[in-house]
Amino acid sequence: MSFAGYQRQNGTVGTRNYVGIISMVCCANDVAWWISQGVEGCVPFLHSHGCGQTQPDLDLVTRTITSVGWNPNLAAVLLVSLGCESVLVDKIAEGIMQTGKRVEKVIIQKIGGSTRAVAEGCRLARSMVIEVSKLRREDFPDSALMMGVKCGASDTTSGLAANPIAGAACDLLIDHGGSCVFGETTEFIGAEHILAQRAARPEVAQKIRNIVELMEKRAMAMGFDMRGGQPTAGNIAGGLTTIEEKSLGAIVKGGSKPIQEVYEYGERPQGNGLFIVDTPGREPEFLTALAAAGCQVVVFTTGLGAPQGFPFIPVIKVTSNPTTYERLEDHIDMFVEPTINGDSGITQAGEALYQEILAVASGKQTKAEVTGYGNFPNIFTLGPTI
Amino acid sequence: MKQRAVILNVEDNVATALVDLKSKDGLELKFAGGTITIELNSDIPFGHKFSIANIEHGSQVIKYGEAIGIAKVKIHPGDYVHVHNVESARGRGDLYGGTK
Numbered sequence: 001m002s003f004a005g006y007q008r009q010n011g012t013v014g015t016r017n018y019v020g021i022i023s024m025v026c027c028a029n030d031v032a033w034w035i036s037q038g039v040e041g042c043v044p045f046l047h048s049h050g051c052g053q054t055q056p057d058l059d060l061v062t063r064t065i066t067s068v069g070w071n072p073n074l075a076a077v078l079l080v081s082l083g084c085e086s087v088l089v090d091k092i093a094e095g096i097m098q099t100g101k102r103v104e105k106v107i108i109q110k111i112g113g114s115t116r117a118v119a120e121g122c123r124l125a126r127s128m129v130i131e132v133s134k135l136r137r138e139d140f141p142d143s144a145l146m147m148g149v150k151c152g153a154s155d156t157t158s159g160l161a162a163n164p165i166a167g168a169a170c171d172l173l174i175d176h177g178g179s180c181v182f183g184e185t186t187e188f189i190g191a192e193h194i195l196a197q198r199a200a201r202p203e204v205a206q207k208i209r210n211i212v213e214l215m216e217k218r219a220m221a222m223g224f225d226m227r228g229g230q231p232t233a234g235n236i237a238g239g240l241t242t243i244e245e246k247s248l249g250a251i252v253k254g255g256s257k258p259i260q261e262v263y264e265y266g267e268r269p270q271g272n273g274l275f276i277v278d279t280p281g282r283e284p285e286f287l288t289a290l291a292a293a294g295c296q297v298v299v300f301t302t303g304l305g306a307p308q309g310f311p312f313i314p315v316i317k318v319t320s321n322p323t324t325y326e327r328l329e330d331h332i333d334m335f336v337e338p339t340i341n342g343d344s345g346i347t348q349a350g351e352a353l354y355q356e357i358l359a360v361a362s363g364k365q366t367k368a369e370v371t372g373y374g375n376f377p378n379i380f381t382l383g384p385t386i
Numbered sequence: 387m388k389q390r391a392v393i394l395n396v397e398d399n400v401a402t403a404l405v406d407l408k409s410k411d412g413l414e415l416k417f418a419g420g421t422i423t424i425e426l427n428s429d430i431p432f433g434h435k436f437s438i439a440n441i442e443h444g445s446q447v448i449k450y451g452e453a454i455g456i457a458k459v460k461i462h463p464g465d466y467v468h469v470h471n472v473e474s475a476r477g478r479g480d481l482y483g484g485t486k
C-alpha cells in the first residue's frame with residue numbers, strides 16, 4: 001500500500017508541505033500569528049511557554065519546539081523570538097537545521113519592534129513558501145507513515161466502535177512496517193496492568209507503570225486523588241461504571257501490537273512499531289506531542305464531538321455517536337456504526353479507516369483543515385510558572 | 387436487523403445497550419461466542435450495561451475480555467449492571483490477582 005507524500009532531506013516523508021512560523025515564547029506569539037496570516041502556505045505554532053519557568057521545563061520546551069520543527073509536514077521553518085526569552089533560539093535553530101530544512105529567524109527586540117518583525121518575517125516566509133512549492137508529491141510505501149491516535153470528549157460509544165476501529169487501523173499500519181503513537185497517560189489509569197502485559201521488554205512494562213504512578217503523584221501533590229474522581233458524573237450518566245471500564249475503552253485505540261518503547265514528552269520515537277509518549281489527555285498538549293514525535297497524520301476518535309485539529313497535521317475525526325455525527329458534521333470526518341459487532345465487523349471498518357488514512361496522507365482534506373480549526377496548541381510543562 | 391446491544395468479547399459477562407431498552411424486552415444477541423437470548427429485568431439506557439450471565443457476589447464483571455469491577459451483590463442474567471451493584475477495584479489490577 002502506498003501514499004503520495006513529500007520527500008524530505010533527512011529521508012522522512014511529509015503528508016503536507018507547509019512553512020512553519022514557530023514562536024519561541026508566549027511574548028512572540030502575536031508576531032508569529034501576524035506573519036502566518038500575512039503569507040499563504042504558512043502555519044503558526046503558538047504556545048504559552050518559553051520563559052518564566054524552571055530549567056527542567058525550559059529544557060522540555062526546547063526539546064519539544066525542536067521536535068516540532070523536525071516534523072516532516074513542515075518543509076521549512078521561521079523561528080520568531082522576542083530576544084530576551086529563556087529558551088535559546090539559536091540552539092533550537094541548530095537542532096532543526098540537522099534535518100536539512102531551511103531555518104530562518106526573526107528577533108523582535110533586535111529588529112526594532114513588531115511592525116519591522118512582521119515585515120521581515122513575511123519577506124522571509126514568502127521566499128520559503130515559493131521555494132518549497134516546487135516540491136511535488138511522490139509515491140511512498142505506507143511504512144513511511146507514523147500515525148498518532150487520540151480519543152477526546154469520549155462517551156460510551158468511543159469504547160464500543162470508534163476506538164476498536166482506530167486500534168485495528170494501528171495494527172494494519174504496524175503490520176505494513178509503519179509506526180503508531182498513542183499516549184494520554186491519564187487514560188491508562190485502571191488499565192495499566194493490561195498495557196504492561198503488552199510491553200515488548202520488561203523495562204518497557206516498568207516504564208508504563210512508572211509514568212502512571214508519576215501522573216498520579218503529581219495530582220496527589222495538589223491533594224487530588226485521580227482514581228477517586230473517576231469516572232466523572234458525566235461518564236457515569238453515559239454508562240461507564242468504573243475507571244477500569246473507562247480506561248479499557250480508551251486503550252483499545254492503540255490496537256493489539258507489542259509496545260516497543262515509552263518516550264518522554266517532546267521526544268521522537270526511533271524505529272517502527274507501536275510507541276507510547278507520556279502525555280496528559282488534553283488536546284492542545286497531546287496533539288503537540290504527536291507533532292513532536294513526527295506523526296504526519298492523526299486519527300482522533302470522539303464521542304461528544306471535539307472540534308480541533310492541528311496547524312500542520314491532518315486530524316481525522318471519527319465517531320460512533322450518531323447524534324454527534326449529525327449535529328457536528330462541520331467537525332466529523334467519519335462515522336462508524338456502534339452496532340459493529342464481532343471481529344469481522346471491526347476488521348472491515350478498520351480497513352476502511354486505513355484507506356481513509358492513506359487518502360488523507362496523500363492530500364485529501366479533513367474537516368478540521370477546511371474549517372481552519374486548531375490554532376491553539378500548547379506545550380505540556382511539569383512545574384510552576386515563576 | 388440491527389442489534390440492539392453488543393457483546394464485545396467472548397469472555398464478557400455483560401452486554402452494552404445500543405438503544406434505550408425496556409424492562410421485559412427480549413433480546414437475541416449474536417457474538418463471537420454464538421447466540422444468546424436474554425430477557426431484561428430493568429430499563430437499560432443507551433450505553434449502559436446488562437448482565438448476560440449469573441455473576442456471584444464478589445466475582446468479576448468482565449467487559450473487553452478483562453475485569454472492569456466486582457459484583458457487590460449477586461447479579462442475574464438481564465439485570466442492569468452499573469454503580470449500584472458493581473464496585474471498582476479502583477483500577478488496582480493487582481487487587482484482581484491474575485485477571486479473570
